[in-house]
Each structure stands twice: as C-alpha cells, then as structure tokens.
Amino acid sequence: MRRALTLVVSGMVAALLGILALGGLSAAATATDKEAANEAKSVSEAAKRAGKKDPYAPVVYGDR
C-alpha cells in the first residue's frame, strides 16, 4: 500500500513537472519575433511610466 502510494505521488509530481516543462517549452517555441519586439516595447513603456530610463534605448546597456 505504502509502495503504491509513493509511486502514485512521485508519478504525479513527475507528471506535473513534465507538464510544466512541456507547457513552458511550447510557449518558448511559439514566441515569435513580433512577440519579442512587443515585449521589449512594453518593457520600454513600463520604464517610461515609472520615470526610469528605457532599457531598450540605445544608450542603456541594461537595467537592474
């Protein structure tokens, strides 16, 4: 009984990790050039709203 329970629990955890990994991988795989550019744009706009320097402006190496 204990063995079966251990197998079921560890199987469920492994399956969860598998789903997370596959879900994340498919999200990463379907990220297009346009989406990457949109993400950069939204980061730029958020920085402007917060009164910070735009991390994608040419003079900024990065933001902490």
Next chain:
Amino acid sequence: MVEQTTGVGAPPVRRVRDALPLYAVAAAVTVLVLAPLAAPGYALLYDMVFVPRQPLSWDLVAPAQTLPRAVPMDALMSLVTQLVPGWAVQRVALGGAVLLAAVGAGRLVPTERLAVRLLAAVAYAWTPYLAERLLIGQWGLLLAYAALPWLVRAALDLRAGRDGALARVVLAAAPAAITPTGGLIALGTVVLLVWDRTRLRRSALVVGGVALLNAPWVTAALVTGAGGSSDPAGVAAFAARSENWAGPLVALAGTGGVWSAQATPSSRAAPLVPLATLLLLILAGVGAGLLRRRLPPGTAVRLAVLAGIACLLAALGVLPGGAAALRWAVVHLPGAGLLRDGQKFLAPYALLLVVCAALGAERLVARIDREVAGVVLVGLLLLPVAVMPDLAFGGAGRLRPVSYPADWQVVAERVAGEPGEILALPLSAYQAYPWNPGRVVLDPLPRYLPGTVLTDDTLRVGDVAVAGENPRLREVRRVLAEGLPVSATGVRWVVVQHQLPSEVDPATLRDLEAVHEGPFLTLYRNPAVPPESNPPGLGAWAVVMALGAALLVVMAAAISALHRRPTAW
C-alpha cells in the same frame, strides 16, 4: 575524475554504447536551447557580436586605448573568420558550448548509473548561469563554462598520474582562456586541483602552461593606454541582482543573479523559484558525502574550496563591507575591475552543485524501489526545464538571427581603401537597430570595419553611467561637448548610423564629405585628416608574442595528446 562505466579498459563498442545516450541528451538540449540559430544570419544580443569576416586589425589583436576584455578572443575570431564565415563560427561556438557543457558534466559524475549522468548533463546545461550569460551575449564565458568539467576531469586525472593528462589539462583550459575571466577560472582550477608539493616539477609545468594561456590578455593589459583602474560606480551597477523575493544571495545559490534584468529569463522572477533552489541545495548536500567518498582523498575539499572562492567573488558586491572593498580595489588595484561583475565567476560553484545534486539523487533513489526510483529520476531530470522553460528556443525568441543591411559591407569596402581612425555616431556603446527588433547589441562597427573604430565606452545601467577607460574617447567627447564640429576630433572617417532613437545634429557634420549615403549608414570623409596607418608599437608586438606563445603551448599539447592515442583519428 572517476568514470566507472566507460573506463579505459572497456571494449570500444561498449564505450560507444554507454556514451551514446549522454551525447544524445546533450544534443537534444543543445537543439532545444539554440533552435532559432537554424535560421540564417547573425544572432546579435548585448555583448554577442559576430560579423561575416572580422578584419585582422591591430586594435582587435592588441587594443591600444581600451582594456583587453576581448583579448585574445577578438584576435582568434579575426583569424578564424578569414577561413570560415562568422555565422558558422557563431553556431559552432554556441552549439559546442552547450553540448560540451552537458557531456562534460555527465562524464564528470563518479557514478555507474546512466540516469544520474543524464541528470547532471541536463542540469549543467540548463542552469540560470548558462541562460543569463547566453542572454547577455558573453559566449566566451560560455566556452569557459563548457570547458570547466573537462578541465576538472583532466586535472584529477593528472593528480592520479594518468597518461596524457597534462596535455588534456592544457587543451581543456585553452577555450576557457579566450577571455580574461575564463582564463582566471581555468588558472584557479588548475592551481587548486593540480598543485602538489611532492610533485613540484609536474605542478609547475602545468600551472606555467595554463598561466601562459593567460599571457595575451595580461600583456595587453600591461601595454594598453587605458590604465588599470575602472569606474567604482560599476561595483553597484554590476553587483549580483535579486531575481525575486529571496534576494541576491539566494539567486547566486541557484547559479543566477546576473546584474541585468534584461538578461534574466522571466521565469526566474516566479515566487516558487527559491524553493527549487532549496531542493537543489538539499540534494547537493545529500550527495556531497558520496562525492567525497568516491573521489581520491582531499579532492572533494579542493573542489569545495574552488566553489567557495567562486561564491565569494560572486557575492562580494552584495556582502556587508564587500562593496566598499571592491570600490577601493577597482580604483587602486590594476585589473580589479574584472571583479565588478562577480557573478561571472560562479561557474565552478555551478559545476560542484550539479555534480553533488546528481549524486544526491542517486543516494535518494537507492533507498526506494526500482519503479519509483525511475519516476523520481525522470521528475528530477525535468525539474530544471520545468523551473526555467524560457531558456528554450534561444531564451524564448530573444536569440534570433538577422542579416546586416547591405550598407555595412559597402562602408567596410570604402574604408578599407583609405586607412584612418573611424568615429561611430551617435556616440553609444550599445545600439538598438530597427533591423534587429527588440534587441540591444554592442555596436558591431569596431568588429565589422577595418581599422580603429571609436565608439562610446560609457556603460549606462539604469540611471547610472559607468565611465569607460578610453582616453581617446574622452578627448572626442570633450571636443563634441564644446560644440566643435566632428572634423575637429581628428578622425579620418565618420560613420553616422540612422533609424536609431537618438540622432546626430547635422550641424556637427559640417566640413565633412559624404562618400556613401544609405538607409542605415552614411560614411563621411574628413578632408582635414590625411589617410594614415599607424605602425604598431612595441606593446602590440609584445601581445602578438604572448599570443604566439599561448598558441605554441596549445599546439604542443595537441601534438602530445595525438601521439598518445592508438590512432590519431
């Protein structure tokens, strides 16, 4: 290190059969991480700059006015791209780094269980360290990361007195030493793992060999006009960064914590990430004893000391008193500027953590029955990917190849005919090009154009401006700040880059002759300055000599290694 399943004594067919799954998993991880590089072009992201054919210019071999951050990497790139196009070199370098990191870590684990090796391979090739250094474009550092398990293995073989290990130590250290940081990591690894007072001659020979691999950048640092000190503002700007609620020390414990938010995968901000780090640390703690028992006496302690030094250097900027000490050091100690971005030294810790965690998993599953053990190992294999899936596919699309506009080649050809100093405007170290959307990259002009290209060396991190070291740039900035025309800077050529957020005031370009006007670049000639090629100074020749000595050491090691093989192929 100990390799029990694929020992030297095993028949070749069995050795190949045993190694195949490891190489297959490593190849799968490599494809998963670098899939976008299947498209043609150049992936240009932050410090990652590859060009079709990098000119073999003196300024790339021995920078006269800047610190040698890319010595001898640039010289090697210039040599290699004379024969192989830059796009191919980029794929070989990045693909080789991920593949060899995975295989090296897998082979390093002293275990008989293949699943444990696979676990180490995936975990080492899927660390936040690899992801962050890839996304900040520091591919030279990735080569050092990939070389590290091979170097550790060769160093331990040398301690054990195995045949040919000395040559393998030098060969494994060579790719690491293409950047100053990688060279120092390799040297520290060799000093700590190989040094043996009872075998002084052998120890001195191998340490001397690896020290010689560091000679090019050390020589370049001694002869550059940039001086040895750096801006202390960089200490806070480049200190380890918190990824989530747990703070920078926990980020470092999970091998992350790079200073740049843009180079950190978004998944690292998730609130559960510190729990995954905790799990990894517990597993590593469980496996540490096994590692100590399976390695020769004292070896695990040496590895732990190496990892401890790596952690200390990485955390120095955020430890109480550490930042102040570092600020003093970068001003007063020549070369201490290397320590500002301390997280890059974390590679030895990442390796020990992964090896111990893999052994911890082995110890864990040894207590449970076979079916459950298989399920647990599969779960642990998936854990790094589940926690940080956005490393896949080039950091979820951040690494995507683009083509240089045709303008760039035209300008390179025009400049090649009349040598002289080139000024790139607008003055900025990093650029965001419309043809490389959503990405910032170190201005590629210094690597694309033949000759000395002046670009700004001030690094802006958020609101902080970290001053560069180039005295010639300081002079150019002073001239422009005084409102004088660009022609007064004394440069022969001026390249103005268009379609960028900042623009160049046309009034500053008076007195210049436009020789090429394209949609992305305009090239101006300064008629007040005649074409001239400055002969290299003694310092530049000293760097070439050091580079030659390092290449000789590598060639000698390669010949020695080939002679010891039953067949050379």
